Amino acid sequence: MKALRIVLHQDSANYKKEETIDNKMTYPLPPISTIIGALHSACNYKEYHPMDISIQGKFESMHKEPYTDYCFLNSTMDDRGILVKMKNEDFLSKAFDKVAKTTKSQGSSFRNGTTIQVYNKKLLDEYRSLKDLADKIKNYKNKELKEKLDTIKKEKSSLTLQKKKLDKKSEEFKIISQKEKEVKDNEKKLKDEIKEYEQKYYTKPISKYKSLTTSIKYYEILNNIDLVIHVRSDEDTLNDILENIYNLKSIGRSEDFVDVKEAKIVELYEGDCDVDNNLSMYLNYEDVKDGYISPKYKDGKPINGTKYYINKNYEIKEGKREFVKKKVLYTSYCAIEETSDNIFLDNTDEKNYIVNFI
Template sequence: MKALRIKLRQASASYACEETVNNKTSYTLPPFSTVIGAIHNACGYREYKQMKISVQGKYLSSQREVYVNHGLIDNLHDDRGILIWLPDPDSLNTGFVSVAKALNGTGNSFKNRVTINVLDEIKLEEYSNLYRMKETLDEYSVREIKPQKERLKEREKLLKEMGKVDKSSAQYKAFSEEVKAEKEVVKRLEEEFEKRKWQEYDEPRSHFKTLTKGPQTWEVLYDVELVLHVQASDEVLKDILEHRNDLVCLGRSEDFIDLLEMKLVELTDKIDDEYRMLKDYSIYVNVDRMEDETYFKESKNEKALGTVYYVSKEYRIEKNSRVFNRIPCLLTSNLAVDADSSGKGVYLDQEGDITYLVDLN
């Protein structure tokens, strides 16, 4: 079976665990999704390409580094953080304009210009005008729409009472038509108001966000060495080879790689001898293959130990959120296979005196 073997080094890298926030920890090996994302980005893919991944490697040391975290608060706040304006309200990627900065912990106000440092006078005036527009719209709703809605509610109540007496009467039918027509008028007024509110307030306001800054830490690995195997269609493998120079980072955008090797290799699941992992290397092994005793440690009577992770792979979009397919894998080392492991899902990549155990997921 054909596959790509990719050997690389990284001076530093952090493969963030999704569940950690304030103090981000790192997986000791990149998840499958990290590798797949880097490959798709290098090849310029906009749709997911089927592929299986094997990840193994080592690192020399790790420590926590301090960084300044920039985070958007879910709701726009008038009294804290930094008021910013986004050209694209759904993304920070297009950059943003800093409008004003709150100076105190409490008691600030951007719209009233209380204890703030103004950074963009034009945008701050636009922000303040939006609040005045909101007041105007609220006043219009109370003055023009609310009375008609209350009148309609009373007339619907009266119509219901009339219906209890005689729904077949000419008076009931005539009054029913009047209420129906009035209901259409109120519905049209509400729709026109919502459209106006969106255009004049909601949409312009969505460009303003509250940005917070604060020191946080993340775990960084140093002197990382990885061996990746990618199994996919011939077309995809060819694409990856052609874009080898576009594979520049793995993990964070600043986690640059030193590509040592990328070549097509032949994998085999025919195992005729005992083979062990490279010294100090760890690997993600599918839990199912551990339960099938495909691998063993020092002897066949000793099972491998490690930590089980639900390693993310591909994802689907549900309600504007990524939902990952997670594969239970044992992160372990010091593994071995022999002839009894043949045909059980483990592969060998042999080149000279070096043999890599390959666990594709």
């Protein structure tokens, strides 16, 4: 069977575990979905091309790298964090202008100018004007508007009582009903006017202001990584990947650049064998369970591995991505005695790779 063998090197990379939040931990090898996504991007595919992947490799060391985490709070806080104004009104972009930041953990106020450092006085004045307007709108609702609505409510109650005493077919009933309609229309107009005014002059402008908090968190970074990737797919897809392989710029983060050392179509071997592999790799858990491939040293001594549920491809269901997860065993050494539907040997160019497709 033919497959595409890709040999890559990365100076550093983080293959982020999606469940980690506070600090971005890394898988020891890139997940299948990361490889598939990178290959689809290199070929500019817009739809999924089915493929199976075998991933193996090694890294020299691992270190932690600090980064600043930006967190936008759900509401604007007057006494904490950093006050910013978003540049994109629809919040599609995280670009922002700094307005001011608090200099103490307690007792600060952007509105009152208490213990803050100002970056943009013009924007800070705009923020304060919006907060002043919010107070005016609130006072208007609680006093003047409330009085008007209370008067309307009493008038509606009075008209309702009058209608109950009249014949529904009488001319007077019709006149009072028309008057009642006018009163209700006036009530709706008053409510709509203040709602529209508040939306236009306060709610929409103030939504551009956000409270931002920052904290130092860490990436786990792998160093000096060598990867050997085998791809099983239809012939056209393999040729597409081979033709576009140098469009593959990174795996992991966008800054985790790759150096493509080799990419070629190879013939995979099937049959009885007794071969071990010295590279770390993801093993298909079902193949391990069925005894086709074993995590063990050269001398045959069994070793442990780490189980992962990693993403492969996804399907769109109800407008959302739903990933197909695969159970794998990550191990540093493995051996086989015979090949199977998912297990092959690659001995092209006198190299000897165990290939376990997932």
